[in-house]
Amino acid sequence: MIRFDNVSKVFGEGQTRVDALRGLSLQIPARQFCTIMGPSGSGKSTVLHLVARLTKPTEGEIYLGDRPLSGMAERDAAMMRRREIGFVFQFFHLIPYLSAEENVSLPLLLDGLSSASVRQQTERVLTLVDLLHRRRHKPSELSGGEMQRVAIARALVTSPRVILADEPTGNLDSTASHAIMRLLRRSSDELGVTVLMVTHDPVCASYGERVVRLMDGQVVEDIDVTEGASEEVSKHVAHRRQDG
Amino acid sequence: MATDVVQYALLGLISVRPEGAHGYQLKVKFDALYGDFWSLNYGQLYRTLDRLERAGLVQCTEEVQSGRPSRKVYRITASGQHSLDDWLLLPPTDEPRPLRDDLSVKLLFLTEARREETLALVRSQRAIYLHHLARLTKRRTVLEESGQDMFVTRLLLLQADMRVRADLAWLDLVEKELLQRIEGKKAPRPTPPKHR
Numbered sequence: 001m002i003r004f005d006n007v008s009k010v011f012g013e014g015q016t017r018v019d020a021l022r023g024l025s026l027q028i029p030a031r032q033f034c035t036i037m038g039p040s041g042s043g044k045s046t047v048l049h050l051v052a053r054l055t056k057p058t059e060g061e062i063y064l065g066d067r068p069l070s071g072m073a074e075r076d077a078a079m080m081r082r083r084e085i086g087f088v089f090q091f092f093h094l095i096p097y098l099s100a101e102e103n104v105s106l107p108l109l110l111d112g113l114s115s116a117s118v119r120q121q122t123e124r125v126l127t128l129v130d131l132l133h134r135r136r137h138k139p140s141e142l143s144g145g146e147m148q149r150v151a152i153a154r155a156l157v158t159s160p161r162v163i164l165a166d167e168p169t170g171n172l173d174s175t176a177s178h179a180i181m182r183l184l185r186r187s188s189d190e191l192g193v194t195v196l197m198v199t200h201d202p203v204c205a206s207y208g209e210r211v212v213r214l215m216d217g218q219v220v221e222d223i224d225v226t227e228g229a230s231e232e233v234s235k236h237v238a239h240r241r242q243d244g
Numbered sequence: 245m246a247t248d249v250v251q252y253a254l255l256g257l258i259s260v261r262p263e264g265a266h267g268y269q270l271k272v273k274f275d276a277l278y279g280d281f282w283s284l285n286y287g288q289l290y291r292t293l294d295r296l297e298r299a300g301l302v303q304c305t306e307e308v309q310s311g312r313p314s315r316k317v318y319r320i321t322a323s324g325q326h327s328l329d330d331w332l333l334l335p336p337t338d339e340p341r342p343l344r345d346d347l348s349v350k351l352l353f354l355t356e357a358r359r360e361e362t363l364a365l366v367r368s369q370r371a372i373y374l375h376h377l378a379r380l381t382k383r384r385t386v387l388e389e390s391g392q393d394m395f396v397t398r399l400l401l402l403q404a405d406m407r408v409r410a411d412l413a414w415l416d417l418v419e420k421e422l423l424q425r426i427e428g429k430k431a432p433r434p435t436p437p438k439h440r
């Protein structure tokens with residue numbers, strides 16, 4: 001579970017002060033596939049960075065499981081990032097001179113796993129993203145959609161509890177986007193990973209079960225998009241009408 | 245425009261003229277507002293006005309004009325005002341299709357005093373669209389995993405995607421403009437730097 005408890009994040013000061021998040025509270029249960037939407041500059045990426053402890057909140061606390069993150073030592077934070085969190089970015093962030101397989105296995109090598117288990121885990125996730133046959137290719141020899149699938153394999157290889165994806169389909173066409181979304185959906189359904197994804201594309205958002213909309217660093221909408229939730233909306237609206 | 249939307253559009257136009265409005269005026273006003281998008285002929289106009297009168301939502305009086313045939317003048321009744329208010333706050337539509345017609349008429353008559361309700365209206369509409377998209381997405385996934393040949397279905401699903409995407413993008417814009425109007429004379433927030 002990920003929990004934001006009244007989190008504010010301020011960048012800069014005085015003239016250049018930016019309130020990226022203003023008193024954000026949010027709970028994301030384990031295994032949920034949750035999407036964050038909102039205009040540019042509304043604080044979406046900041047939310048992901050805070051979960052990974054790449055930055056610390058100005059106020060409030062963030063919990064991963066039941067651990068508060070702000071007091072965590074830098075070394076522990078780095079270990080947590082490596083073992084428990086998988087990242088997927090808009091521009092893939094693959095290492096250009098390494099093959100798909102080498103890119104994917106990197107997090108395991110950094111963690112000092114035996115070469116047998118490195119090979120086994122790498123094959124497992126490359127199979128999952130259906131790219132085992134392209135394992136020896138360099139990123140430049142792959143399409144955008146394939147590069148992003150490699151990035152997802154790399155994110156999954158350590159069997160993380162959480163995947164943080166920042167506009168993972170921002171540079172992909174609609175067919176490739178659907179493939180990426182199905183992979184994230186499966187990661188949540190079959191591997192029990194909690195997925196927190198930022199996207200501008202409502203079609204991508206519809207793969208998740210929840211859409212949180214940010215504006216000016218605050219949650220303005222929190223929408224359950226699963227089946228049966230429609231009636232909830234109508235009920236809510238009907239209720240509001242009765243109130244006045 | 246669906247019949248009931250035309251009905252409420254006219255009711256709205258009548259409601260802002262306490263002194264009463266006659267058919268020709270309503271037609272001119274309707275055309276000025278919607279002419280680029282919807283055509284309303286006199287037949288439809290008078291049929292709709294008759295229906296409103298029979299339902300007791302407007303009251304019609306004959307106005308005698310010197311040297312010219314008398315004409316009918318319409319005024320909104322208390323029950324008409326009530327019905328209009330109710331309709332304005334109803335979620336625009338459960339089915340994503342006729343959103344533009346429906347929401348644009350509501351936006352026109354929801355006054356400044358009801359800005360929060362207006363914003364809530366736009367937001368509940370967004371939620372309905374996202375549910376619709378989620379259903380489409382499930383169908384697509386099921387179809388793809390079934391391995392059937394889904395040439396036409398896939399094209400239809402793509403069209404539905406594109407339509408909902410466009411409608412949602414439009415809702416984002418409506419929301420943004422509404423917020424700008426609400427913030428109105430308040431000092432504008434500095435625009436955030438480009439997306440990072």
Ligand SMILES: Nc1ncnc2c1ncn2[C@@H]1O[C@H](COP(=O)(O)OP(=O)(O)O)[C@@H](O)[C@H]1O
Nearest residue numbers: 011018020040041042043044045046436437440
């Ligand atoms: N490292 C930083 N230094 C200064 N300002 C930042 C930094 N990171 C983000 N911001 C500002 O915080 C706000 C939110 O940024 P961000 O979370 O990246 O928004 P989003 O991802 O929704 O576009 C923006 O105004 C942005 O300029």
Ligand SMILES: [Mg+2]
Nearest residue numbers: 044045439440
């Ligand atoms: Mg961002």
